[in-house]
Amino acid sequence: MSSTISASSDLGVLATVRRGLQLSPAMVQGIGWTLALAVVATAGRVVVPIVIQQVTDNAIMADGGPDVPLVVRTVLLALAGVLLAGVATSAVNIRLFRASERGLAQLRVRTFRHVHDLSVLTQNAERRGSLVSRVTSDVDTVSRFVQFGGLQLVLNVGQLLVATVAMVVYSPVLALVVWLCFAPMFVLAPRAQKVISRAYGAVRVKVGVMLGAISESIVGAETIRAYGASGRTQRRIDDAVQDHRADAIKAQTFTAVAFSTGMAFSGLALAATVVVGTLLALDGHLSLGRLLAFLFLVQMFTGPVQNATEMLNELQNAVAGWRRVIAVLDTPLEVTDPAQGRAAAPRAAGHRAAAVEYDGVRFAYPGGPEVLHGIDLHIPAGTSVAMVGETGSGKTTLGKLLARLMDPTAGRVLLDGTDLRELPLATLRSRVVLVPQEGFLFDGTIAENIAYGRLTHDRAEVEAAVAELGLTDWLATLPDGPDTHVGQRGESLSAGERQLVAIARAYLADADLLVLDEATSAVDPATEGRISAALARLQAGRTSVAIAHRLSTAEAADLVVVVDAGHVVEVGTHRELVARGGVYARMYASWVRQAH
Numbered sequence: 001m002s003s004t005i006s007a008s009s010d011l012g013v014l015a016t017v018r019r020g021l022q023l024s025p026a027m028v029q030g031i032g033w034t035l036a037l038a039v040v041a042t043a044g045r046v047v048v049p050i051v052i053q054q055v056t057d058n059a060i061m062a063d064g065g066p067d068v069p070l071v072v073r074t075v076l077l078a079l080a081g082v083l084l085a086g087v088a089t090s091a092v093n094i095r096l097f098r099a100s101e102r103g104l105a106q107l108r109v110r111t112f113r114h115v116h117d118l119s120v121l122t123q124n125a126e127r128r129g130s131l132v133s134r135v136t137s138d139v140d141t142v143s144r145f146v147q148f149g150g151l152q153l154v155l156n157v158g159q160l161l162v163a164t165v166a167m168v169v170y171s172p173v174l175a176l177v178v179w180l181c182f183a184p185m186f187v188l189a190p191r192a193q194k195v196i197s198r199a200y201g202a203v204r205v206k207v208g209v210m211l212g213a214i215s216e217s218i219v220g221a222e223t224i225r226a227y228g229a230s231g232r233t234q235r236r237i238d239d240a241v242q243d244h245r246a247d248a249i250k251a252q253t254f255t256a257v258a259f260s261t262g263m264a265f266s267g268l269a270l271a272a273t274v275v276v277g278t279l280l281a282l283d284g285h286l287s288l289g290r291l292l293a294f295l296f297l298v299q300m301f302t303g304p305v306q307n308a309t310e311m312l313n314e315l316q317n318a319v320a321g322w323r324r325v326i327a328v329l330d331t332p333l334e335v336t337d338p339a340q341g342r343a344a345a346p347r348a349a350g351h352r353a354a355a356v357e358y359d360g361v362r363f364a365y366p367g368g369p370e371v372l373h374g375i376d377l378h379i380p381a382g383t384s385v386a387m388v389g390e391t392g393s394g395k396t397t398l399g400k401l402l403a404r405l406m407d408p409t410a411g412r413v414l415l416d417g418t419d420l421r422e423l424p425l426a427t428l429r430s431r432v433v434l435v436p437q438e439g440f441l442f443d444g445t446i447a448e449n450i451a452y453g454r455l456t457h458d459r460a461e462v463e464a465a466v467a468e469l470g471l472t473d474w475l476a477t478l479p480d481g482p483d484t485h486v487g488q489r490g491e492s493l494s495a496g497e498r499q500l501v502a503i504a505r506a507y508l509a510d511a512d513l514l515v516l517d518e519a520t521s522a523v524d525p526a527t528e529g530r531i532s533a534a535l536a537r538l539q540a541g542r543t544s545v546a547i548a549h550r551l552s553t554a555e556a557a558d559l560v561v562v563v564d565a566g567h568v569v570e571v572g573t574h575r576e577l578v579a580r581g582g583v584y585a586r587m588y589a590s591w592v593r594q595a596h
């Protein structure tokens with residue numbers, strides 16, 4: 001059964017951060033030094049209040065009148081402290097940037113590889129645009145936090161601690177007053193954090209939906225136009241954008257409320273300090289210098305508390321992003337490499353045909369009914385097979401199982417007696433090649449697209465393959481020959497030309513077993529002739545299973561397999577099956593009637 005990717009992992013905030021950091025170890029490399037530098041940077045910030053206190057109490061208010069040399073000495077010392085703090089701050093910045101970029105690159109690569117390895121079923125279940133958003137925008141929210149918010153968090157926590165220590169040293173009573181003013185916030189903050197966290201989680205999900213809708217409308221632009229569905233598509237995108245907007249505003253509103261609440265508490269703390277501090281000073285419990293220094297310290301204290309809401313905002317966003325990335329990484333791979341991971345068997349020079357066996361194969365698409373009901377079928381090595389049957393009978397599903405794009409829900413598919421699940425994927429991919437109806441062409445030249453079959457850069461190999469398939473003349477008719485650009489997804493080529501490129505690509509891949517999903521698009525007779533000839537050469541000496549849409553393919557095949565409603569109902573040569581007068585004979589008779 002295919003697993004679908006959950007919208008978001010349900011790990012708690014701390015667990016998410018811990019897991020996120022484990023996934024990008026480079027992010028925390030050298031963090032000890034960075035934290036040590038951060039301590040220096042924050043300690044430097046407390047220099048100014050201390051200087052104010054020292055200068056006021058010991059120099060300006062000195063018993064024998066102002067002591068100017070002491071002022072100069074203290075200020076110079078302070079200057080050195082502030083400079084050191086400045087250098088430490090920029091070092092922290094640079095180190096955090098470098099580490100986070102390295103870590104995020106690890107995360108992107110890891111997530112992308114995982115997405116790539118997920119079975120086609122899982123990828124289908126999750127809208128592709130949404131997957132793209134996880135590798136891009138979700139990782140970016142993590143990056144924003146790690147690079148900016150993370151630094152602020154480190155510095156602010158340090159500043160909070162340093163300010164608290166200095167306040168306690170100067171006046172424990174006033175320090176208590178400040179803490180009491182903020183006490184309600186410390187109680188409220190975790191609750192606010194939960195609400196904000198949920199709100200940002202919803203925003204991340206909506207970003208995925210929005211990107212999904214937009215990318216689908218771009219990929220399917222032709223169909224949308226052809227069916228005059230622009231209005232409907234536009235409405236779907238508009239709705240997705242509006243949904244995202246509504247959720248983003250909600251999340252931002254929560255953040256704004258939290259921020260202004262923080263401001264109110266800060267104002268309260270400052271006012272209380274002025275009142276209580278003045279009373280203490282009047283009673284002679286607090287010097288003027290200490291009172292002045294304290295006012296600065298309160299600012300140092302409130303700064304981080306106010307920033308905390310902003311950081312909380314970024315942290316929430318990052319945690320939401322991290323959770324969605326983690327959910328992708330936690331989706332189990334279905335089509336896994338065999339646990340023992342034997343190295344790919346060295347390829348014998350030249351190809352050799354492979355025997356295929358379906359052994360009690362059953363299959364159901366995720367959440368759907370069973371579509372294959374116990375298939376038993378033996379295909380001898382070197383046979384060309386045509387699978388025929390009504391639309392929806394299960395032919396393509398049988399082909400996909402053979403290329404192990406997914407695994408059967410029960411039973412086994414064997415290649416030369418080995419269960420496909422036990423073959424290292426590298427071996428499987430080199431031995432079995434699926435030629436889909438519409439082979440995906442990448443933006444590049446024809447030669448590059450053919451070379452994709454073997455990831456070769458050897459032009460001679462490509463040209464030899466083209467020649468062996470009898471396509472040299474055809475290629476010469478194109479504007480730039482093999483260097484003709486195919487455009488995005490091959491849109492500058494005709495459907496027939498795209499098929500020829502796909503055939504040449506498969507030929508170069510030199511597999512032992514070919515799974516051909518026959519194209520249904522009609523092409524002109526000349527191209528049709530070329531395709532048939534090239535296909536015949538491609539199939540020669542190999543085992544091939546064609547999902548046939550034309551009975552002419554079945555006529556030419558060694559073996560015809562008739563699939564009906566998820567069962568194999570007839571197997572034999574074309575002649576045998578016509579003579580048997582069963583399902584195939586009826587299909588053939590009706591095809592002959594239509595064709596003539």
Ligand SMILES: Nc1ncnc2c1ncn2[C@@H]1O[C@H](COP(=O)(O)OP(=O)(O)OP(=O)(O)O)[C@@H](O)[C@H]1O
Pocket residue numbers: 124365366368371389390391392393394395396397398547
């Ligand atoms: N990705 C999918 N998710 C869910 N159900 C699917 C999926 N692909 C195919 N099916 C269902 O599985 C059944 C078999 O489909 P399959 O594509 O194998 O048929 P087919 O014989 O190849 O049809 P056609 O000749 O039209 O290509 C159908 O009922 C189809 O609706």
